[in-house]
Structures are given as structure tokens and as C-alpha cells.
Amino acid sequence: MNHKLKLTLLAATCFSLGAYATKLAEDKITVQMLQQAQQLFGLNFNASQLDSATSELQDFREGYERIRKVELPNNVTPAITFNPIPVGFKWPSDKDAFKVDELKKVKLPANKEDLAYYSIPQLAALLKSKQITSVELTTFYLDRLKQYGPKLECVTTLTEELALQQARKADKEIKAGKYKGMLHGIPFGVKDLLATRNYNTTWGAAPYKDQQIDMDATVVERLQNAGGVLVAKLTLGELAMGDVWYGGKTKSPWDLSRGSSGSSAGSAAAVAAGLLPYAIGTETLGSIVSPSTACGTTGLRPTFGRVSRYGAMALSWSMDKIGPITRSAEDAAIVFNAIYGPDGNDLSVYDAPFNYSNKIDVKKLRVGYLKKDFERKYAFQENDLAALEVLKKAGIELVPIELPDLPVNDLIMTISVEGAAAFDELTRSGRDNELKQQHKNAWPNIFRSGRFIPAVEYIQAQRVRTLLVQQMHGKLKDIDVYISPSFGSSNLVVTNLTGHPCVVVPTGSQKNGMPTTITFIGKLFGEAEALALAKLYQDLTPHDEKRPTAFLAKQ
Structure with a gap:
């Protein structure tokens, strides 16, 4: 592994590192690594600022390893839930009877x-x-x-x-x-x-x-x-x-x-x-x-x-x-x-009525x-x-x-980040290579790329x-x-x-x-x-x- 690639992988110290995480966790985080990393994100902190961050980032990375030891099957949801309801929105308070026309004279078809x-x-x-x-x-x-x-x-x-x-x-x-x-x-x-x-x-x-x-x-x-x-x-x-x-x-x-x-x-x-x-x-x-x-x-x-x-x-x-x-x-x-x-x-899931009826004008x-x-x-x-x-x-x-x-198309990163989390174990284990689709727009690459989206940028999105x-x-x-x-x-x-x-x-x-x-x-x-x-x-x-x-x- 050349030095530049190693630094690029270490860019993910503020979030999950992917399949190389266990090996890279042994390496000490340096200012040089962080200077390389911040280029991925369009940041420009100076050497002194980055040096101040190294010890905390080292702690974060050790914390990632402890968190990864907790079993998280796909059905465990995050402790945050998307709320689609805007300020000022109200749904009908009354629940009407569901009604469609019942057919009376239906016969089995000849064909x-x-x-x-x-x-x-x-x-x-x-x-x-x-x-x-x-x-x-x-x-x-x-x-x-x-x-x-x-x-x-x-x-x-x-x-x-x-x-x-x-x-x-x-x-x-x-x-x-x-x-x-x-x-x-x-x-x-x-x-x-x-x-x-x-x-x-x-x-x-x-x-x-x-x-x-x-x-x-x-x-x-x-x-x-x-x-x-x-x-x-x-x-x-x-x-x-x-x-x-x-x-x-x-x-x-x-x-x-x-x-x-x-x-x-x-x-x-x-x-x-x-x-x-x-x-x-x-x-x-x-x-x-x-x-x-x-x-x-x-x-x-x-x-x-x-x-x-x-x-x-x-x-x-x-x-x-x-x-x-x-x-x-x-x-x-x-x-x-x-x-x-x-x-x-x-x-x-919300408890909102579904007032479908054949009487809707x-x-x-x-x-x-x-x-x-x-x-x-x-x-x-x-x-x-x-x-x-x-x-x-x-x-x-x-x-x-x-x-x-x-910029709605840029918000599609939501799927990359959440999908990378949902299939974290698949990616880190290397079993993503068992997937049939392996081109650059397929899940293995999307999940890997999703790991390099900073948490701050995801929240901003x-x-x-x-x-x-x-x-x-x-x-x-x-x-x-x-x-x-x-x-x-x-x-x-x-x-x-x-x-x-x-x-x-x-x-x-x-x-x-x-x-x-x-x-x-x-x-x-x-x-x-x-x-x-x-x-x-x-x-x-x-x-x-x-x-x-x-x-x-x-x-």
C-alpha cells in the first residue's frame, strides 16, 4: 500500500474506516494524515489546529472499535427518525369509512x-x-x-x-x-x-x-x-x-x-x-x-x-x-x-386516517x-x-x-450514508465482493464511498x-x-x-x-x-x- 493511499484511507478518522479499519487503528494519527484527509472534504485547517485535534481523533477511533464490537443487525434502527411533517401541517381528524363498489354480477370467464x-x-x-x-x-x-x-x-x-x-x-x-x-x-x-x-x-x-x-x-x-x-x-x-x-x-x-x-x-x-x-x-x-x-x-x-x-x-x-x-x-x-x-x-409510523371512498368528488x-x-x-x-x-x-x-x-440531487447522499451504516458489517467483512454487481455505481463502491462522507455534512444535508x-x-x-x-x-x-x-x-x-x-x-x-x-x-x-x-x- 503506497503512502498516499494509506493517508486517504485514514481520512476517515472522523467516521468509520471500512475494511482496513482494524489494521489502520494501530497507526498513530498525525498532522500529515489530517492535512491529506481534509482535502477530501474541502477543509483548510492549519497545522496547529490539526495538531490540537489529533488526540481527540485518536480517542474517537478507539471508540469506533468498541462500538463495532456491539452486534447491530439490520433491524436495529438509529435513535433518530425522519419527520416529514412541516410546521403548520394538519391531517384530517376524522376517520371515514373505507368504501369501494362491491361487484354483484361477476361470472367466471370462459377463457x-x-x-x-x-x-x-x-x-x-x-x-x-x-x-x-x-x-x-x-x-x-x-x-x-x-x-x-x-x-x-x-x-x-x-x-x-x-x-x-x-x-x-x-x-x-x-x-x-x-x-x-x-x-x-x-x-x-x-x-x-x-x-x-x-x-x-x-x-x-x-x-x-x-x-x-x-x-x-x-x-x-x-x-x-x-x-x-x-x-x-x-x-x-x-x-x-x-x-x-x-x-x-x-x-x-x-x-x-x-x-x-x-x-x-x-x-x-x-x-x-x-x-x-x-x-x-x-x-x-x-x-x-x-x-x-x-x-x-x-x-x-x-x-x-x-x-x-x-x-x-x-x-x-x-x-x-x-x-x-x-x-x-x-x-x-x-x-x-x-x-x-x-x-x-x-x-x-403515524396514526393518520386514510379516507378513501367512492364518494370523493x-x-x-x-x-x-x-x-x-x-x-x-x-x-x-x-x-x-x-x-x-x-x-x-x-x-x-x-x-x-x-x-x-x-440542490435536491446532492441530498441523495442520504442513501449512501444510511446504506453504508445498514450494511457496515457486509463492507468491513469483505463479503460485499459476493454481490453480483461490482461496477463503480453498484452497492460495494457506494457503501465504501458513503463512509467518507463526514457526519457534519450528512447533518447539514x-x-x-x-x-x-x-x-x-x-x-x-x-x-x-x-x-x-x-x-x-x-x-x-x-x-x-x-x-x-x-x-x-x-x-x-x-x-x-x-x-x-x-x-x-x-x-x-x-x-x-x-x-x-x-x-x-x-x-x-x-x-x-x-x-x-x-x-x-x-x-
Whole structure:
């Protein structure tokens, strides 16, 4: 190791040192080291000032070693929690009854392929009227998962034994008149970063592919309590980035030469291909929006602090969010209604009402749109503008708005720092070399780089984030929902940092046949209004009903 490299590594004396920490901890910290180190951070302390700091930094480094001896599994959260609520914000105090239309005259389709694309209310009607049993429906989806799952590379584990057990239980309950609601007896899948008792929870990454966590994540537990039938653990890009996982690369059912994007890769691919009625995904920075676009599904990214992450892999404690991936906004509302709210374990979750109802008067909503973003030239602009036109013709007045002018892309360091902490042991042990992706933008390098971000700069970034939260509150003071392009706008970054909810829905196709989407963003805890507006759009357009066919072709 040359002297310059050694000094560069020692630059991290004010925070964790990485894989070389144990050896370097034996070296005495000198002024020369610190002079080299401060160049990384753009500082200019003189030699005398640095000399005064050496003894304290030596103590800090010894303290790092003692702290590292404390076992910190991924599920241990920091003693600080991101608060997305700006000064002056209030959510409704009353909780209204959740209400969607129950369908009465639903019949089994003559073509069984059509059953794969039935909505949750349609499937619920078939089960409630006993035209099909949960065991039959579960077997139907298991067969599709077995047939097409390998082609799409979207499944890590089939939970067949558990699924059939839960389906038999659901049938007994429904037969006995103990109907639990629209999810009762309906199969679902979850992104494989959610813990499930007795089955592997792989996090999509080779170092964890045999990991078993002896619990059910809160989201899994709530869906099962609602009568849901867990049939599959679904792929995610390793450690929640992209669509490449330890077993391959998840594909879009619209074009098998293309990935399904990520990181909720398997959830979106499986739902789009009719292998499941719905699935659970997560988002830190686009992981529901992006695969929903690549696969043509409807995705709901809830407000930060809406859904418990207990039992979920942590990547960024201040940005991770859990939500449903479905084929329609109404289906997303039904699933979300079963999973939101405090559980006493994830202390970031707020007890705010979700007042979704078929009685919401969408035309009374105050709707904004990012005018400048829609006016610039970009791919898929034609489909986006057509979507805006549909809403205008439906009587929705669109008010131009702008996002705050702050350096939001620089705040993405949040994920680097928190991710480096979440996977500290993986990095220091050297097991990060087992990850499939090893390029400079992959996790191993991001986690290493994250260790060289000073704690002061991370805190300063979070203070700018506080300004962003407050400024967004001001921008949305007179707006209930606003509309944005799904990509090519700062909106995706801004709203993931502020914790605002969004609903992403299909708007048509590109020239190459791949889907396009548009995004509806609600106020904090305003999922109901965003979903209601998205439902209006879907009621007026056929895009959410289109089915991919590429995955059906024989190879």
C-alpha cells in the first residue's frame, strides 16, 4: 500500500474506516494524515489546529472499535427518525369509512386466461359467491408462477405449502360466513426483503440467499390477517437496487430482452403478467415508480410514516417506504387500506386516517401540474400531454406549480450514508465482493464511498432537507394533488426526500411497445385524493387494462 493511499484511507478518522479499519487503528494519527484527509472534504485547517485535534481523533477511533464490537443487525434502527411533517401541517381528524363498489354480477370467464387479469373486486365477488374456491384460485396462480416465473426470473421462493394451507382456511371461513373483506382468499406476493416465517428472506443478494428470519413482517401479517394467501417471495435487485439479483435479471413481460427495472422488479413483473392479482413493493428512490413504468402496472408509494417497515430490510431508515403494486388505482387502495397504520414496532409510523371512498368528488379537488416539466422536450411527452388532456376534458382544472429550488440531487447522499451504516458489517467483512454487481455505481463502491462522507455534512444535508419539507408545504398549500412526468423531472427525488405519496399509472406505449406512465402526487397522508384522481383517469382510458404478450411466446 503506497503512502498516499494509506493517508486517504485514514481520512476517515472522523467516521468509520471500512475494511482496513482494524489494521489502520494501530497507526498513530498525525498532522500529515489530517492535512491529506481534509482535502477530501474541502477543509483548510492549519497545522496547529490539526495538531490540537489529533488526540481527540485518536480517542474517537478507539471508540469506533468498541462500538463495532456491539452486534447491530439490520433491524436495529438509529435513535433518530425522519419527520416529514412541516410546521403548520394538519391531517384530517376524522376517520371515514373505507368504501369501494362491491361487484354483484361477476361470472367466471370462459377463457381462463382472463381470470389472471381480474381485479380484486372481481375476484372477491367470485369467492364470496362461491363460484370459485380460494384453493382453486391459489392453485391457478401457483401454476402460472411455475410456468412463467422462470421465464421472467421474478420469483425467489414459492410458498406453496403455506399458500394452500391459508387457502383451505379461507374457504372454511367464507363457507362459515366469516367473510373478512375483499382480500379474503386472494393470493398475493411480496418483495423478498420482507421477512416471512419458515421461508428464506434473501434480500436479492448472494450473501443472504440462505437467510431465514423467524418472523412475519408487519405488512405480511396484516395481509394474512385480512385473509390474504401468500403464494410467492418475489425478486428484487440485490439489496434493493435495480433488477439484477443473485439468480439472474428480472425481465419485463412486455419485452423479454429488457429488464423490469427495480428494485421491486419481481413484484411489478408478476402482477403485469397476471401471475398475481397484487404484490408488495418498496421504494427508497424510485423502486415502485420505475418497475411500474417498465411493466405497465399501477404503483402506490405511500407517505413516509404510513406503513410499518418492521420485518423489512433497511436500506435508508429516513427514506424507505412500503406500498402495493397492482393493476389499478382502486386495487391499490384496497390493499393499502389493509396495511397502513401504526403497529407499535416501527416508531416512524403515524396514526393518520386514510379516507378513501367512492364518494370523493374528484372534480372538487385542486389539481396542479409541473407545467415547465411537461413543456420541455422529452421521450413519452406525447403520452403525458394526452393524459393531461383527458383530465381537462373531464372537467379537471390544472393549475401550474413549481417545485422548490434547492440542490435536491446532492441530498441523495442520504442513501449512501444510511446504506453504508445498514450494511457496515457486509463492507468491513469483505463479503460485499459476493454481490453480483461490482461496477463503480453498484452497492460495494457506494457503501465504501458513503463512509467518507463526514457526519457534519450528512447533518447539514438533513437540515437542507428540512427546508425542502417546509418549502413543499408552501407550494402545496392550495393544491390537493399534482401531476408530474414519471421521469426526467426532479419530482421523483424531491418527493422521496420529503415523503410525499404518489400513484404511478400507465398512459400508453412507446414506439418499441414498452409502457409509459404518469405520476399523481398527493399531500402528505393524501393517498386517498391521489388514488381517486388516478382512478378517474383510469376509468376514462384503457391503458391499465392492456396485457403484455411477450412472455407468453415459446422460447
